[in-house]
Amino acid sequence: MLTILKLYREGFNEKVSIGESIEYLGEKYIIIRILEINKLYFSKSISLxxxxxxxxxxxxxDYYNCKRxxxxxxxxxxxxxxxxxxxxxxxxxxEKGIAYEVVSxxxxxxxxxDLVVEYSVRLIVPWSKEEINEALKDERRSTFKVLEGGKV
Incomplete structure (x- = not known):
């Protein structure tokens, strides 16, 4: 299921990247596209x-039943x-959970x-289970810290 969320980031050490996981209302999501970045100008520090x-x-x-x-x-x-x-x-x-990008x-x-506008749209194919698992695994690996160990 695909959806659009708005994230808030404050400070120079913050980042957002494709493949990053986030929690929202007790559910885990993977970022598959970054759509827009807006700077908040009336903030005390850098805010996006x-x-x-x-x-x-x-x-x-159920995107297999949808036209491309x-x-x-x-x-x-x-x-x-x-x-x-x-x-x-x-x-x-x-349709709920099925996303299309407007191409023309x-x-x-x-x-x-009524103004009636005709658009051509292209299906956004959700990530496969393997792609999601790989992104989650990469994220877990990036949080590991290497500890100095002594020789035995």
Whole structure:
């Protein structure tokens, strides 16, 4: 299952990387994409918010039944103007846990007051169980400390 989370990092020693695991609401997730980094300007120290695409560890995805590339129409009611227009590179979730990346805007048209935009989107393939386990193993290895030992 894929989802987007927003992380907060403060200080010069903080980092975020693909393959890193994070805990959220008692569940473990692996970061599979970094989507956006924003600097918070009204902070006492360096502060960043980071939007990431994460995959829940142990959750199986039904993405095999999904098409790799599809055309999606999105309707925006121009009289309300309350919905942000999707841009190229945005991640959308037409089904729960299944993510697509917008690769192009093909056309747009008006139907009365609705703006109808046609997008081409590409499936984001979740990491395999092996890839997730390898990332978790690498993360565990990086936390080990080498202790000086005496000769026996």
């Amino acid at each position: 918010t980071v939007r990431v695409l994460v995959q829940k560890v142990g959750a199986l995805s 590339e599809v055309i999606v129409d999105n309707r925006y009611d121009q009289s309300k103007d309350d919905k942000r227009i999707i841009k190229i590179g945005d991640i959308i979730f037409p 805007i093909n056309r747009f048209r008006y139907e009365f007051v």
